Amino acid sequence: MASLSQILGQIYTMAMLFFSVLLLELAILIHGAAHATAHRSITTDQFLKIVDKKAPSGRYSAAGNSLGFPAAECSVCLSPFEEGDEVRKLKCKHTFHKGCVDTWLQQDAATCPLCRRPVLPVDVVVKHRNHRLREHYDGGEEEIMIMLYALHGNFLRRFS
Template identity: 40%
Template sequence: MLAFLDEILANFMVEILPKLFRLTVLAIVILSKHCKHISLSYKYRSIINKKTSNFAISNHPNYWKECSVCLSEFEPGDEAMELVDCGHVFHRSCLEKWLRWHRATCPLCRGVVVPDVVVREYHRARMDRESDGIQKELAIILFNVLHGGNCRHGFF
């Protein structure tokens, strides 16, 4: 009976423990990158929220005729977003896309909305996340571990 337990322990130490260690390390790396991305996204979004105000376009005449991003006229009930520093107004969805994917400046006057340092960090993290293959490696390893190391699906 003792020999059987020694064999199970040896098998665990040689085969299972290294796989568990590798999985744990990969999971920690993925979680830390994910947390960093969430933190940078939150920081970026909170700066945008502080520098803008949201409102609905009303029926009364105003000096905002069209959105300078999509070049469509404002209609009553449209969701709009105003940049606090310069006062320029755009469709909310247009300005959000502009600030997240194009530039972190006002589309009209190029006034800074989000500081360049934060923009670079945000875009670098977004590019890392899009091009990072470690999630794929973890999925392949998990798949291999679940199949007892005998994966016959072309991964190994």
């Protein structure tokens, strides 16, 4: 007859196997979800290229240049434009530092920081959001793999 500790050991093994399989399934599921959005996403590089097309950037000049920047300061960082600063002018004519507005546009809605008019087509915004979600999922998958390794480490120690 099997002793109580042997039975408990078997139950422990079964439970460990069960949870390992469950975690693996979860990892596969998340991986699948990430893949499903792959063809419907664009990278930040592609996103910024579209921004460049929709709202070209240029150098700021107080004397005025072909782009004709009307504002004296950037409404994102609240610093005055300096001669030669790289700036981006949106369709609504609002002007910001290129770095400031590019960071801003990568947030949720991609609208002008001042008047909230959309800068990019909705599908571009959605595709870039998918890309960011995917990055988030990839991070999560790594965490699950670490959890799995930890579980198996525990599992193996029992028999060593």
